[in-house]
Amino acid sequence: MSSAARLSVVIVTRERPYAPEYHAYSSLLVGRAVAAATRAGWQVDVVAAQDEGRHETLRRTDDSGALVILGGEDIAPEFYGAARGYRGEGAHAERADEAQIALVHRAVRRGTPLLGVCRGHQIIDVALGGTLLQDLGEGSTHRHDDVPIERVMSDHAVHVDARSRLFEGLGAVAQTRSAHHQAVDRLGDGLVVAARASDGLIEGIEHVTAPVLGVQWHPEDPGAPRGQLAALLGTLAVPVALAA
Template sequence: MPSETLHLAVVEVTRHRPHAPRYDAYVQTMVARVLGDAARGGWTTDRVAAGELGVDALLASTARADAVVVLGGEDISPRFYGASGGYPSEGPHHAVADEAQIALVRRSLETRTPLLGVCRGHQIMSVALGGTLEQHLDDEAGLHRTAGVPADLSMADHLVAIDPASRLAGVLGTRVVVRSSHHQAIGRPGAGLRVVARAADGAIEAVEHVEAPITGVQWHPEDPGADRAQLPALLARLRLEALSAGRASRAA
């Protein structure tokens, strides 16, 4: 285990979903995977639910974090990216979590705090910086998810091409099989974000900020069926970025 311990805030939408027990149990499994891999990588972790805290409390509770992971969950409310509801397969929204996570992303950019966004977290990064979403991807192709089944059965494995010049390629390589379950994707990337990976249908699969240590992936490296090496590799990269940011801060 690395000798220097850093603090990681693991941010989710909500801690419990009693209205959807099967989905809730599945989410708990994925969050536990992030917490476990982070601990093995030398992090201390706080699990934080944005929807239970709101903007001020979320910012306060994560103020001392060396890095942040924003996880997946419900559809982002369309009002945050200038769109309307009523789209196909529209899921529930959690506007309190949306607003709080958007504020967290903006602060991470201002403070250059390393951040990794996963699925919805990747999308909220873009929305926070003025980007838009593709509100519904074609379910029939089955590329990004298996539609019409419970969430824990909906994951689809597919190939993603990663820009060789990206930071992400240095972590995962330029062609990687990923595991995903989503019906939305980034449309127009937010300010400062560069597209660094796409699926076979052209959907945006990963973005990086051109200046800050902020990265988003559309897939789920924390899923139990995902490549077991992906999540530890992404967390190790986040750790290097946090160490670098800490050194820069101490030198300033």
């Protein structure tokens, strides 16, 4: 298998017996991401970071031409210097946190193209020393609370920086589907804002030199605009640096 054509899709886990409805929906999103990447010509390998652990996750992805880190559980607060006990806190997956953070470090060091989606977007920030807003509070427009999992997604626009890599594929305003109760707060080293929601929340980030970027929303959701996921997968190439 050619490493140039191999894409590793890195998820949290293959099993969530404690949350079967959430896991079923998460698996649907993973399947859609894999199908889109396959249509784009990638040879796709799915790696479950919590199940594999840091060493095996790094080994499994060592010769990948590009990486996608998808959504999942909240990142454990210890990784960004915060405390537990916040509103909306659920199960954590510390082995996945550690493994995915290590993937970001290596991608930046090597210049491996990496796209982070939702949790993956936040992992990029935390890996590079950034912090998170731990909960957006009741009434947030970024997700629907207390509804069946298939209705959790919220539709809203994001405004894309014209200098960013996202701009070419998405344009100045992108319609998005999101389901997050946390958000990037302080940016990690080497990161700049590529997109914001109307309320000012950071929705897209990019590294200024490495081909690493993240989006807070879910382009792989069935209700996402047609072609949006393909456009984002198309960013997995060497970037033009975005000025801070």
